Amino acid sequence: MAVVRIIIKILLLPVRICLTIIQLVVMFITWLSATVFHTLSGIICITAVLGYGFGQETGTEAFRMLAMGFILYVLPILAGWIVVWLEAIKIRLMGD
Template sequence: MIQLILMFSTWLSATVFHALSGIICITAILGYGFRQETGTEVGKMLLIGFILYILPVLSGWAVMWLETIKIRLMGD
């Protein structure tokens, strides 16, 4: 049951966070391109976008880890 809840939350967070990180990264690049943001601000925005992108990936690793533990406990 815990694995199913984690899988659903991973899917939901991946959808939301990947959309947000894409918007943030595009905004950062366009802001720098149109000279609205400085290089340090763009770097901060890109870092935040990367963090939002990597969170669902880490959650997916946790789901795989739980599945591995479940398989080991149940046997082959």
Template sequence: MVVVRIIIRILLLPVRMCLTIIQLVVMFFTWLSATVFHILSGIICITAILGYGFGQETGTETIRMLVIGFILYVLPILAGWAVVWLEAIKIRLMGD
């Protein structure tokens, strides 16, 4: 049984390496998009609130802009969940 486990681990080594590389790439893009999208969503939300406060935008336009800002804020969080999912797959492949 121990020999079978060692053989399976050796066979799954390239899969684990590929998952690690994919995970690192996704982590980098998540960090990059989080930085850009959080700044962009902050600008959009502040613009929406100030535009409504100064009477430049209607209530519906303000809500639309706030929803877009929220969506841009949530996208990197969803990508972070994908990174955690890849890590869970790697742990499951280890079999410990």
């Protein structure tokens, strides 16, 4: 039985390597997008609040801007969940 486990681990090694490379690429893209999107969402949310506060925007437009800022803030978080999901798949493939 131990020999079969070793053979399966050897056969799954290319899959683990591919998953690791994909995970690293997704982690880098997540970091980059988090930096850009969080900054952008902060600017959008501040603009929406100040625009509504100074009477430059209607309530509907301010709400739309806040919703867009929230969506831009959440996108990198969803990508982080994908990274965790890939790590879970790698752990299951290891069989430990």
